[in-house]
Amino acid sequence: MLQSLQDEREAKKLLNFSVKIAKSMLSYGAEVYRVEDTVNRIYKSFDNIKAANSLVTYNFVIVSFIYNDNTYTAMRRVVLGDRDLEKIALLNDISRKMVMGGCTLDYAFKKMREIKAKRRYPAYIVISALMMSAPFFAIMFGGTFKDSLYAILIMAVQAIFINYTAKYKVTAFVSNFLGAFITTLLVMVVSKILLIYNPFSIIIVSLMPLVPGVQVTNAVRDFMAGDYLSGMIGIQAAIFVSTAIALGVVMGLKLV
Incomplete structure (x- = not known):
């Protein structure tokens, strides 16, 4: 009508x-x-x-x-x-x-x-949901049952950090770099003290909330819809974020 x-x-x-x-x-x-x-x-x-x-x-x-x-x-x-x-x-x-x-x-x-x-989900629900997903990702990426327990703790640190950076509007590059750096450093330090079979599986778990998957998907769909400018901007932004994550992981590994 x-x-x-x-x-x-x-x-x-x-x-x-x-x-x-x-x-x-x-x-x-x-x-x-x-x-x-x-x-x-x-x-x-x-x-x-x-x-x-x-x-x-x-x-x-x-x-x-x-x-x-x-x-x-x-x-x-x-x-x-x-x-x-x-x-x-x-x-x-x-x-x-x-x-x-x-x-x-x-x-x-x-x-x-x-x-x-309308308010978003409370922080404790988001943190709890991320923690619940951690052990399944850890096992999927080659970790043991014991590694999955450590992954829960590392994911809790990452989730709290993400909530903190979102609250204070930290830029995407800085927040992704610091998130990857802190969790990588933490995993490697813990692996020196405790027995972790596959520390890299836990590192990958901690990076999952940072990966710009939705942004890449949107950019591809923009390409498919014929909007090449927006698709290029979305892909470039995703590459920028991914670079920040990679730099954070490399810096954390180098320090340890």
Whole structure:
């Protein structure tokens, strides 16, 4: 069911909403093509909008449309934050309701503010989940049962460190370098004191939360969708993060 804009005030409100939802989805980790598709579908749900366009990369968002022979354009710079797939799904749900005609702009703004204010899982749940995954990864990468127990402790240190760096907004390169360095150094020191069959399996376990897997997946999907610029930016960012991890591991091994 198509909607209609009533006046210039509503057109500005739609412009503001579309650029904000695009910025929010991108900062939470959505793929570029998904963000552009969401904005374009919202615009298509209004029958008196023409020449609707959106341009999204990992650094900025530009949206534009024509209403009553006037061009409305907005741009926002995007700073990538912590990935939150739940919030992406909730924002997608708002856009679906708008496209189906069951959601006004005022209601959409209200729901978007609620989603933004929605708290993430508490730190102790995230840390506990990472610790529970550690022994399975350790055995999968060639460690023994005893090594898997050590992996739980090392993963706890890594999880606490990740939570700390996220809280104080430490840059990705520094946080990944220090996370890899600290856990590698800790594993190698412990292996000198206690009997560890395969210390490298534990090191790999500690690196799993740092690996930019979602970023690589998004970049590949952007390539497949034909958005080569965003795909290149995503791959380069993933290489940058991976380099930081590798340097941290090498520095930790060299010190020991």
